Amino acid sequence: MDGNISGGEGDNFDWGTEDEQEIDNFSFSPSCYTLLGRAGSAEASGTKVVDHFVGMGFPEEIVAEAIKENGEENTDLILETLLRYSASSSASSSNSKLIDHFVGMGFSEDLVAKAIQENGEGNTDSILETLLTYSALETLPAEQPHVEEQPQIGEQTHIGEQPHFDSDQFSSEYEGSFLDDFSDMDSCSESEDVTNAVSGEDNRLLFLARMGYTAEDALIAIERCGPDSTVAELTDFICAAQMSKAADLLLGDEDKPRPQPKRKCFHYDILKRKKQLRLEKKLPNDHEELIRLPNPMIGYGVPNESPPFVHRTLPDAAKGPPYFFYENVALAPKGVWDTISRFLYEVEPEFVDSRYFCAAARKRGYIHNLPIQNRFPLLPTPPLTIQEAFPLTRKWWPSWDMRTKLNCLQTCIGSAKLTERIRKALKDSDDDHPPSLAVQKYVLEECRKWNLVWVGRNKVATLEADEVEMLLGFPKNHTRGISRTDRYKSLGNSFQVDTVAYQLSVLKDMFPRGINLLSLFSGIGGAEVALHRLGIPLKNVVAVEISEVNRNIVRGWWEQTNQRGNLIHIADVQEVDGDRLEQLMNSFGGFDLVVGGSPCNNLAGSNRHHRDGLEGRESSLFYDYCRILDLVNCITKRT
DNA sequence: ATCATCATGAGTGAGCGA
DNA sequence: TCGCTCACTCATGATGAT
Numbered sequence: 147m148d149g150n151i152s153g154g155e156g157d158n159f160d161w162g163t164e165d166e167q168e169i170d171n172f173s174f175s176p177s178c179y180t181l182l183g184r185a186g187s188a189e190a191s192g193t194k195v196v197d198h199f200v201g202m203g204f205p206e207e208i209v210a211e212a213i214k215e216n217g218e219e220n221t222d223l224i225l226e227t228l229l230r231y232s233a234s235s236s237a238s239s240s241n242s243k244l245i246d247h248f249v250g251m252g253f254s255e256d257l258v259a260k261a262i263q264e265n266g267e268g269n270t271d272s273i274l275e276t277l278l279t280y281s282a283l284e285t286l287p288a289e290q291p292h293v294e295e296q297p298q299i300g301e302q303t304h305i306g307e308q309p310h311f312d313s314d315q316f317s318s319e320y321e322g323s324f325l326d327d328f329s330d331m332d333s334c335s336e337s338e339d340v341t342n343a344v345s346g347e348d349n350r351l352l353f354l355a356r357m358g359y360t361a362e363d364a365l366i367a368i369e370r371c372g373p374d375s376t377v378a379e380l381t382d383f384i385c386a387a388q389m390s391k392a393a394d395l396l397l398g399d400e401d402k403p404r405p406q407p408k409r410k411c412f413h414y415d416i417l418k419r420k421k422q423l424r425l426e427k428k429l430p431n432d433h434e435e436l437i438r439l440p441n442p443m444i445g446y447g448v449p450n451e452s453p454p455f456v457h458r459t460l461p462d463a464a465k466g467p468p469y470f471f472y473e474n475v476a477l478a479p480k481g482v483w484d485t486i487s488r489f490l491y492e493v494e495p496e497f498v499d500s501r502y503f504c505a506a507a508r509k510r511g512y513i514h515n516l517p518i519q520n521r522f523p524l525l526p527t528p529p530l531t532i533q534e535a536f537p538l539t540r541k542w543w544p545s546w547d548m549r550t551k552l553n554c555l556q557t558c559i560g561s562a563k564l565t566e567r568i569r570k571a572l573k574d575s576d577d578d579h580p581p582s583l584a585v586q587k588y589v590l591e592e593c594r595k596w597n598l599v600w601v602g603r604n605k606v607a608t609l610e611a612d613e614v615e616m617l618l619g620f621p622k623n624h625t626r627g628i629s630r631t632d633r634y635k636s637l638g639n640s641f642q643v644d645t646v647a648y649q650l651s652v653l654k655d656m657f658p659r660g661i662n663l664l665s666l667f668s669g670i671g672g673a674e675v676a677l678h679r680l681g682i683p684l685k686n687v688v689a690v691e692i693s694e695v696n697r698n699i700v701r702g703w704w705e706q707t708n709q710r711g712n713l714i715h716i717a718d719v720q721e722v723d724g725d726r727l728e729q730l731m732n733s734f735g736g737f738d739l740v741v742g743g744s745p746c747n748n749l750a751g752s753n754r755h756h757r758d759g760l761e762g763r764e765s766s767l768f769y770d771y772c773r774i775l776d777l778v779n780c781i782t783k784r785t
Numbered sequence: 786a787t788c789a790t791c792a793t794g795a796g797t798g799a800g801c802g803a
Numbered sequence: 804t805c806g807c808t809c810a811c812t813c814a815t816g817a818t819g820a821t
Contacts, residue, residue: 751795
């Protein structure tokens with residue numbers, strides 16, 4: 147997933163030093179000149195199409211043949227044809243196929259033969275390592291085909307508002323970085339229907355090609371990671387091999403004095419993480435180390451429960467300042483939390499169910515580098531059961547409905563027709579004449595599914611928006627003034643304030659004079675409200691939130707609560723680049739805390755249509771959280 | 786255009802017994 | 804260990820009303 151660091155985009159890196167240039171030359175073999183930038187404009191003219199595919203490492207005559215066969219317009223078909231040619235031409239024997247693989251990557255045939263002899267055919271990783279070592283020894287800084295600044299491939303989709311590429315040099319430094327490029331993937335998805343491209347081997351090949359990988363790398367990755375591998379795993383695999391070697395070289399080369407480039411640590415962090423990732427992923431198909439959800443889901447402890455025995459040591463790279471706090475749904479598709487954790491400095495997620503903080507469940511994972519001792523809850527303690535939260539329902543609550551907690555509050559509510567169906571199903575029943583077990587079961591299922599509460603005899607109802615606000619720890623009418631649908635949606639996507647506040651409470655003694663907060667995907671301001679309710683003054687808050695409705699809610703709350711600090715809103719997360727961050731951080735002295743819960747749309751179980759994991763259109767914004775956190779870290783540590 | 790309403794499962798893990 | 808049942812899930816898309 148972070149694989150964009152390999153392949154052609156590597157050229158977009160601003161490796162500002164000779165060493166970095168060396169790595170650049172070394173890790174990106176001649177066949178790796180896949181030009182993502184060109185991919186977007188490939189249909190411009192015939193020669194450009196030819197250039198495009200030749201740049202991907204296909205022979206010119208084959209490219210010409212493929213174009214002749216498919217026409218210039220359909221680059222997808224051309225690529226498929228080329229891949230077919232490529233596959234069939236290298237299918238002669240396993241050994242020659244292996245040689246072809248590596249020759250295709252740009253290594254000389256002699257070296258490849260030698261490397262295979264040394265390592266044996268079976269171990270392609272070792273062969274690759276050997277080859278990379280050879281190359282490192284031989285390669286001198288040489289001219290690289292330069293990737294032009296990435297053109298805008300289609301509209302910004304999830305962000306929706308403005309194109310996100312600046313043209314100035316400083317920000318272009320990051321356009322080529324691998325984390326940025328995930329948002330590019332994102333923008334691709336709208337115009338080129340990449341969403342569909344993620345399934346099936348051919349489609350994954352296309353997808354990887356569009357991301358800038360060579361066909362060879364993509365094929366190897368698919369071969370190694372298996373037919374069911376995700377694009378994330380494939381890109382992980384591809385770049386791990388290349389980057390780890392690069393890291394070895396770079397980090398091992400201690401003697402040579404290196405000038406410190408701007409934000410170099412960003413690159414180093416990536417290198418280190420990729421190396422670690424590679425070490426862990428010795429077998430790309432091996433999923434045995436998956437993070438498991440704890441039961442009970444109480445993280446490092448919750449109020450009124452005996453704390454589990456835990457001792458946590460943060461990886462060095464994760465230690466603040468700044469502190470960071472990341473949140474997402476606990477029940478994400480398999481492997482998602484492993485990936486999230488890898489990208490967030492290998493910090494283990496803390497899974498907490500908000501049922502220990504309020505009357506509704508909310509199973510969430512949090513990754514943060516905060517201390518975990520001496521936490522304290524918000525006061526007053528909110529009602530912990532449905533009946534305490536909604537006393538008026540007691541009168542109507544049937545004895546056979548044993549619920550004391552609501553399920554997760556989501557973005558949608560039950561329909562009026564459903565409550566009517568339930569009312570009819572319960573017709574004529576009361577305490578003396580309870581409904582049949584089948585009816586009870588049906589009603590209870592629907593009540594659980596839609597979080598219905600009893601508001602009359604045999605009458606259930608959905609929660610009102612202000613009731614959801616209360617359950618989530620927001621002030622009453624926090625979201626008032628927008629459409630009902632939007633209120634449910636914004637609330638359903640929000641933090642549970644008491645839960646988050648409990649984890650953030652350790653900051654109170656550390657920042658008695660206030661805190662500078664970077665709040666990514668801030669929504670209706672769950673983090674801001676939590677800090678405010680903890681009594682931590684908000685000095686400067688930079689809130690990044692795409693929804694104008696949500697920004698207005700936070701702005702309104704900011705004014706209503708007479709905040710003395712500064713609230714700066716940014717709509718588009720892509721606007722948050724190095725320049726912008728440096729400017730902001732210089733103006734008030736840096737961020738103390740970076741909070742964010744990236745979109746869960748493509749992770750959440752409720753999503754029947756696009757539960758695509760971290761590569762999903764919205765959920766891939768996680769990588770923007772990483773990108774920005776890295777930038778903040780880097781700027782913080784440099785100053 | 787905006788909003789409200791409604792119908793629409795699959796993926797996942799826990800728990801259980803064979 | 805396997806197969807089964809059960810419960811739960813920060814949602815999306817189509818449609819109609821305003």
